[in-house]
Amino acid sequence: MLPEKDDRLGPLRWINGPPPDDESAQPHVELEASHSNDVESLDAYSRAVVSVVSAVGPAVVSIQVGQRSRRERQQRVGAGSGVVITPDGYILTNSHVVHEASGLTIVFPDGSDSPASVVGEDPATDLAVIRCERNDLPYGSFGNSGTLRVGQLAIAVGNPLGFQSTVSTGVVSALGRALRSHDGRLIENIIQHTAPLNPGNSGGPLLDSNGRIVGINTAIIAIAQGIGFSIPSNTAKWVLPQLFKHGRVRRGRIGIAGQDRPLGRRVVRAHELHTEMGVEVLSTEAGGPAATAGVREADLIVGLNDQPVRGIDDLQRFLAEWPLKKNLTLDVLRGAKRLQIQVTPVEARG
Numbered sequence: 001m002l003p004e005k006d007d008r009l010g011p012l013r014w015i016n017g018p019p020p021d022d023e024s025a026q027p028h029v030e031l032e033a034s035h036s037n038d039v040e041s042l043d044a045y046s047r048a049v050v051s052v053v054s055a056v057g058p059a060v061v062s063i064q065v066g067q068r069s070r071r072e073r074q075q076r077v078g079a080g081s082g083v084v085i086t087p088d089g090y091i092l093t094n095s096h097v098v099h100e101a102s103g104l105t106i107v108f109p110d111g112s113d114s115p116a117s118v119v120g121e122d123p124a125t126d127l128a129v130i131r132c133e134r135n136d137l138p139y140g141s142f143g144n145s146g147t148l149r150v151g152q153l154a155i156a157v158g159n160p161l162g163f164q165s166t167v168s169t170g171v172v173s174a175l176g177r178a179l180r181s182h183d184g185r186l187i188e189n190i191i192q193h194t195a196p197l198n199p200g201n202s203g204g205p206l207l208d209s210n211g212r213i214v215g216i217n218t219a220i221i222a223i224a225q226g227i228g229f230s231i232p233s234n235t236a237k238w239v240l241p242q243l244f245k246h247g248r249v250r251r252g253r254i255g256i257a258g259q260d261r262p263l264g265r266r267v268v269r270a271h272e273l274h275t276e277m278g279v280e281v282l283s284t285e286a287g288g289p290a291a292t293a294g295v296r297e298a299d300l301i302v303g304l305n306d307q308p309v310r311g312i313d314d315l316q317r318f319l320a321e322w323p324l325k326k327n328l329t330l331d332v333l334r335g336a337k338r339l340q341i342q343v344t345p346v347e348a349r350g
Helices: 034-059 233-246 265-270 289-293 312-321
Strands: 012-014 029-031 060-068 074-084 090-093 103-107 113-122 127-132 153-158 166-180 186-193 205-207 213-220 228-232 256-262 277-284 300-304 328-334 337-343
Touching: 034 060, 034 074, 034 153, 034 166, 034 205, 060 090, 074 153, 074 213, 103 127, 113 233, 127 233, 153 186, 153 213, 166 228, 186 213, 186 312, 213 233, 228 233, 233 312, 256 312, 277 289, 289 337, 300 312
Parallel strands: none
Antiparallel strands: 012 029, 060 074, 060 103, 074 090, 090 127, 103 113, 113 127, 153 166, 153 205, 166 186, 186 228, 205 213, 213 228, 256 277, 277 300, 300 328, 328 337
């Protein structure tokens, strides 16, 4: 008799042609391996997620935001998520979660809670640091968001709709997105991913398969399912020192609107540039530092103080670190000419 087909094992495939007429003969069969491979893949995926959540989950907290009523009683008016980044109680979250909050309470995964205060915030990147008076806390570590690739596993941990320590998974679906913050400013280099987010996830970490923080979840698109956005960890690592030191990010400005612009190979070779990208000046602010110094529309900024400028991010980072009201040199292409223009940045408003 022929072996009975077991649907759980998938279809049987005869190796040496059709079965012989003699039913007493024992045919050689090869079982499709797809079923077992799927199980193995799922196990590996599950193991990765479980390992990450076990390691970082204890560092993800719920942030309850309150305000004082006329009777001086604190009322809960909102909630978000955060991730502990130091053992002595510093927590990274979104600016829009804690902005103008008059009362903050941190709820830990074990159910305990602690009051907290705002250390600093940066609405331009929608990041904030708060602190509670606790020590020896589990904390997360940062990864390099610059190494992310589309299709990479993304794990979001947060407190959506008040359900604490909720995990969702997806993949990095796009990089380099731009998103308007709650105050209308453009946040660049946003990570787009498919890990489902809901209200309350804001401020929670986006993790890679090694359990490293590669983003801070900031927003969802209400009319689209499965599209979430995160602030890159590299942006957070740049913002954090200034929040610790100043309570805000002190940014210089030169009074231009610009966009990233690729440079042709002939241009790069002709001017011996160390970058294939630059910043095209779309407009200049009347009376602003750039206009006063002689910068014009359509100029291409390719360097600052002998350092290459590969895009708007480089320009913004340089201005954020440069001392205010101290001259700097713009390396500018104008047509076939290469110019050096002295500009004095001033502090950005707001």
